Amino acid sequence: MSGKIEVGSIVTGKVTGVQPYGAFVALDEETQGLVHISEITHGYVKDINEHLKVGDEIKVKVLSIDEEAGKIGLSIRATMEEPEQPTRVKKPRKRAAAIITQDEDSQGFNTLKDKLQEWITQSKM
Numbered sequence: 001m002s003g004k005i006e007v008g009s010i011v012t013g014k015v016t017g018v019q020p021y022g023a024f025v026a027l028d029e030e031t032q033g034l035v036h037i038s039e040i041t042h043g044y045v046k047d048i049n050e051h052l053k054v055g056d057e058i059k060v061k062v063l064s065i066d067e068e069a070g071k072i073g074l075s076i077r078a079t080m081e082e083p084e085q086p087t088r089v090k091k092p093r094k095r096a097a098a099i100i101t102q103d104e105d106s107q108g109f110n111t112l113k114d115k116l117q118e119w120i121t122q123s124k125m
Helices: 112-124
Strands: 010-019 022-026 032-036 057-066 071-075
Touching: 032 057
Parallel strands: 032 071
Antiparallel strands: 010 022, 010 057, 022 032, 057 071
16 A cells, blocks of 8 residues: 555545445555445435546545555545534424313222322231
């Protein structure tokens, strides 16, 4: 690998291949790296071919260098300014009111206070 390429540096490269998972970029005659699909641009990339094609000259930032494996991780996204996210205004949520009617002989939900006296009586038996 070329000694002049360092992690964090921004270099110009040429796209040599496009795959569904990323694009291969030649940084010089001997050195090639990969821009993963998640590093193409800010936001979601469904089809890499909508953003890059073989022969494109692009600016990339070197994210990682693995000398042993001979791999270089690159990012186009890191060379761009992140777009501003529109501020969302939260709308107050409407809540429905529940109407509860209770018959004297109805079965169903009992309050804890009602059940507590029943449990105390049962535990003494």
